[in-house]
Every structure is written in C-alpha cells, then in structure tokens.
Amino acid sequence: MTDLDTFRAETRAWLEENCPPAMRQPIASEDDVVWGGRKAKLTPDQRLWLDRMAARGWTVPDWPVAYGGGGLSPEQTKILREEMARLKCRSPLQSFGISMLGPALLKYGNEAQKLRFLPEIARGEIRWCQGYSEPNAGSDLAGLQTWAEDRGDHFVVSGQKVWTSYADKADWIFCLVRTSREAKQGGISFLLFDMDSPGVSTKPILLISGYSPFCETFFDNVKVPKDQLVHQVNKGWDVAKYLLGHEREMISGMGLGGGGLGSGGPAALAEEAKRAAGVEADGRLADPLLRAQIALFEVRERAFRAMSERFIDELKHGRAHPAQPSMMKYYGTELNKARYELVMAAGGADALEWESEASHGGAKARAWLRTKANSIEGGTSEIQLNIVAKHILNLPGA
Amino acid sequence: MPLFLTEEQTMLRDSARQFVGDTAPVAHLRGLRDAADPVGFSPTLWKQFAEMGFAAILIPEADGGLGLGHVEAGVVLEEIGRNLTPSPFLSTAVGAVTALRHAGQGLRSHWFGRIAQGEAVAALAIDESAKHRPEQIALTAVRAGNGFALSGTKRFVTHGHVADLIIVAARTEGQPGTRDGITLFALDKGAAGLSARPERLADASLAATLEFDRVELTADQVIGEVGQGWAVLSALLSATRTAASAELLGVGGGAMDMTTAYLKDRKQFGVPIGSFQALQHRAAHLYCEMEVARAAVLKAQQLLDAGDAGAERAALVAKAMTGLATTLAVQEGVQMHGGIGMTDEYDIGFFMKRARVLAEAFGDANWAADSLARMGGY
C-alpha cells in the first residue's frame, strides 16, 4: 500500500464513523445549505458535522494548518473529495469565505490578516458577502464609483452596491472601492469591513425564483480601519481579479450539480422521467426524445466531470492557463442550465409545483429559475467568452 | 494519477508531432488522393512509423513490444488526426494488438513481431450494416474439420483489401442481437473464399466490403474462447473507440488551429475578422467544447490503462464527446473560412471529410449516448 492508499483507507473509515447519516442525504432545498456565520441556525447534525470537519481542518483541506486548514497535498485533497462523494457526504460548509476571500487573502493578505481572518473562515464563524457590482458597474466592473476617503488611520466609505448576495445575512463584506479617480483599474482598493458598522444598510431584491438572497447595499460614511485594507491602496484590482478566478472556479462546479439540489444526475433524471412518462416494455423510458436528451446530457456531464478533474489537477500543479477558470465557468454554468431544463422536463407537472409540501416548497422550479443566474453572476457567459477569445485564443481586440 | 500528460508522454507527443508533421502533413493525403492511390496509405511511411517504435506501443514487453498504454497510443493518434495522415495505426497498433493481447501464444508470436516491425497491417472486420451495431453480428462461423468456416459479409473495413491480418467477429451460436455466441478470429490475407471490394469514401480513404464464402480457419486462429468473444470484442471496441476519439481530437484541433489562424489573418472592413465578437464567441465556445472532449479522451485512456471497470463507459463518453466537438470544429472551420473554405484547393474541407468518417466509425455520438443510457438502465 502506498501512503495515498493508506490515507484513502483512513479517510474513508473516518468519514464513515463521523459523518452523521442525515448529512449523507441529498440537499432538498436551499434551507439545507450550511453557510455559517453569526446569525446561522444549524440543526444538531449540521453543527456536529461542521465542527468535526473543522477540527481536522477539512472544511479547507488544502490550506496550511496554521490558518485553520488541513495541510493536505493536492493528491490527498482529491482523495478526500472522492471519498466524500462516494459516501454522499454533504459539504459541511458553503462559504464565500472559503471559495473566494480565503484564496485572495492567502495570496495578498499580510500575516496579521491571515491569522485574524482565515481560521474563522475555516470554522464558518463569519459569513461574508461580496461587494463588487454597482448599478452602473456590472460587466464593466472597473467602472465602480463607491468612494473611500483616506482619513489617515482609517477610510470613510460612501456609495451603493447592488446584487450583493446575502448582504442581509452576512457578517462582513469584501468590498471594492475607489480610492483614486486618476485611473480606472488603478484607482481601486480592496477593503474588508463589518456589516454591523454604522452607516451600512441593505434592502432585499426579490428574484424570479421567489427568493430574495440579493440586496442593494448602501454605505453612508462607513468608517473602516486601515488594517482592513488588503494588499495596497489602488492595487485592489489585482486582488479583485484573482478572487474572480476563484469565484469562477467555484461556480463552474455547478456544472456537476454542486450548489443545486441533489436530483439532477442523469440516472436520477431518468428515474424521475420514468415516473412521469412511463416505461416501455423493454424497460426504457417511454419518451424517446426526452431519453435522447438525457443521454446526450449524460455524455456532456461525464465529459465535463473529466474536465473538472483535469482543471483541478492542472491548477494544483500550477499548469492551468490563467484564463482557464473562464472556460470552466462558461461551460459549467451552461451545462447546469441545461441540467435544470431537463429536471423540469423529466418532472412534468410535478416539477412545476410552487408551494406544496411534497415539492419542498417548489424546490425544483425555484432551483431551475435560480440556475438562470449562473451564466450572469461572477461575470456573464459573454464576458467569459470574451476572456477566452482574448487571452487563450489571442484573437485581436474588437 | 493527475489528468494531464506526464513528462515522458509529453516528450513522446513532441517527437510524434515533429515526425508526423514533417513526414505526412495534409499534403501527403492530398497526394495520395490525387493519385487515386489503390492502397490508401503509404507502406513506406508505415515502415517509418514502426522504426519510430509507434507500431509497438501497445504490444506487451514480454511479446517484444514497448509495453506502453492507450495514453501513449493516443498521443500518436492525435498527431495522425491533426495531419489527416492515412495510416493503419488505429486498426493495427490499437485494434488488432488489443485483440491479440487476449490471444494464445501461437497467435501472439506469429503477429506481434511482424506488427512491431511494420511488416503487417491489420483490418477490423466487425460491422455488417451501414450503422455500427456490434450486437447484430450475423456472419456465421460453423464448425468444419478441426476448425471453422466463415460465411457472410462485412462492411466498412478500413484497409480490408490490403491487410495481412483481418480480425473477424463472427457468430458461432445464437441470433443477431445477442452477445453470447460471438467468436473472434485472426484471419490471414489471401484466404480461399475471401474477396474484398474496396470503396473510396468521402475522405479519400478506402473501406472494403469483405465477402466470406466458406472461408476456412483452423482452431488456433480463434482469439480467446469460442462463443465468448463478446468480452474480447468489447475490449477491442473500447480501445478502438478511444483511439478514434484521440484521432478525432487531432482532426478537430487541427481544424480549430487553422480557423483561429485565419481569424487573425483575414481582413474585412479594414480589420481582422477575428476582432468581430460574433466570431470570437463562437471560436471561444468551440475551444471549450474541444477542451472538454480532450479531458474525456484522456480519462478513457487512463481508465483503460488502469484496467478500470469504468473504462467502457468512459470510452463511449469520449467517442460521443469528440464526435460532437470535432463536428462543430470542422463546421465552424468551413463557415469561418467563407468561400475559400468550400474550395478543394484549401485544406479545411479535408478536415470536414475525415471528421465525418471518424465520427461514424465504431459508433456515432447518438449510438454512444444510447449505449450509455442502456448501461444506466433507461
């Protein structure tokens, strides 16, 4: 047995013993997802699972131990993920801190910031939101106008953000602000601050799914201490772009059904469709065109699964093209939208229910609608294609 | 194992890229086509392939080969695809060698050395109808003396009219549509009762219809167990589908490279056409499809080499995914070249034709997706 085989065996045994059975059930609705934070209300099983994983550093397995991580190698991390998938263990913690801010702090934060913020991200104690977009700065993100005035030992921030996911539930925000009007990208800084600071207010925006995870976020002379500036003044665009790469990487995971309901795999789709449309004498799904669509989806999904594995392997070994997250984000999100069109087609009238108990409050229909944002949030599909065309294919500027 | 090429595999790719690009670029195919070459490939070139060691990649070391894997074979195939090189590599160095790895010592020592030396070319006689339907094999093998006699017809047999070795899938029992009762044979060139009628296909390759009129074989020409050939056949087909996928990857990649170069070069309205966003987005989308296909192929190759139970499925995914992606690559290729893309003088059309043939071979994307669905129970 190699060391990795031993690691796999031990990991499997530990997960078997420590992952509560309730945490091995598919996620039924958005309420099932653990985001952590000061305001979170966890079930006892969610709490137990999060605490046990956090104690080993396995909420962020490949971060250094000093910052609350597991200190695992890329190979070990891959094995942990494979074993979790094998046992159908839920992710113990979903968090912008883990998938976006953490990597940016690891690269650009100073030592004091790393020691202060990373362990609490790993333990899910603080829930973060992302203050990037503004009413007139969406795809053209660097056009943002929220102003941060330098007052010596602190900044004073004023302006408005929009589409801030979960701003009303978050404890802290990582926020792009303008500190100079001389240059567009070169006048942006990256600040962290508490959403309970005086002068911060939020207003929810209702989505087509009937949920309102988004907010307009207003800053009225918010005081932010200087030690909460990441990297340097006017160098925030570097941090912002690096973080966006990780955001895109995270969103691309949706191509495999991550973040959504656990019912969108080809086998589950086919089962659902059989229930709704019936079965032929030979056992095949009685709707041949839907069957064909599911089968072709299965091809793409399995191929994308291989692509995701390849991308992570290349990333961890420092071989990925810097623009590759755009490719993954584009493909994964378009695939996830296709998946949820099939979820709806397979379920028929059952999938359309909006409020019934059997449908978990219309979970499928709402999830289907939610996926339509996948190709908008974190940079639209069009923007990703622009990036691939420019930075990977080196096509001439328009 | 990480899902990218190792250093050794990258070195092999570089030397294959150089060798195939230098000795057999698209002009080589064009030359054979223009000469209406009756063989369909260059035997001299095949000898050179063997000298490079390529023909022996999948032959086990114990049998005098290199004992490498499907990843390595795929590296060579991709370059064959990129240059549209007519070559018996797929049928011989992958298909036949995979089958012979399941054969007894007699057949192994008879064939492996000759294949490795580039002295033998093999053909795979599997399909009997216009679409790939391996379970429908009807060609019969009846007991005759201490061996068998084959009767029936095989179609779409690449190199079938010139091959030294023909791997034949026949039915010793059962009805078409069942997997039991299939037996694989290794048939020699020039067997009495065998006739071959080569037809030229759209890509200028030659595929033969083989007529078997009581072609006699001895018992030691059986590969594996009589009546239990499905296992060997499906191993052969998984390997061959994966190989065809690697070649498709080369064809699609070659078409895409030509097209992106053209987008930078061709000017209309005073600017390179590649600066138009409508074309940029389609080119970028194509890149994504090709990359996903590439990952699917490498996954299948690695699983085959590991002897993993998931290899059969992965081979189907690779075949379907490269079929879809490469079809897009050649279609976009011709379209984005505009009028010049429709001319015989320009190479892009050659890519479209080869892609069509390879996408059809050993099961098209729809067939592969349907097979996945059946394996998944729906």
Ligand SMILES: Cc1cc2nc3c(=O)[nH]c(=O)nc-3n(C[C@H](O)[C@H](O)[C@H](O)COP(=O)(O)OP(=O)(O)OC[C@H]3O[C@@H](n4cnc5c(N)ncnc54)[C@H](O)[C@@H]3O)c2cc1C
């Ligand atoms: C569910 C969801 C969650 C989000 N979460 C957050 C969050 O937490 N924090 C945050 O800061 N932001 C968040 N966003 C905002 C998101 O990043 C922006 O919506 C996104 O970047 C697009 O900006 P926009 O909405 O202003 O659209 P616009 O930029 O106005 O785009 C409109 C259309 O024009 C196209 N377009 C624009 N420019 C180009 C171009 N150059 N070439 C081709 N097409 C172009 C776009 O692709 C789109 O189709 C979220 C959005 C959604 C939907």
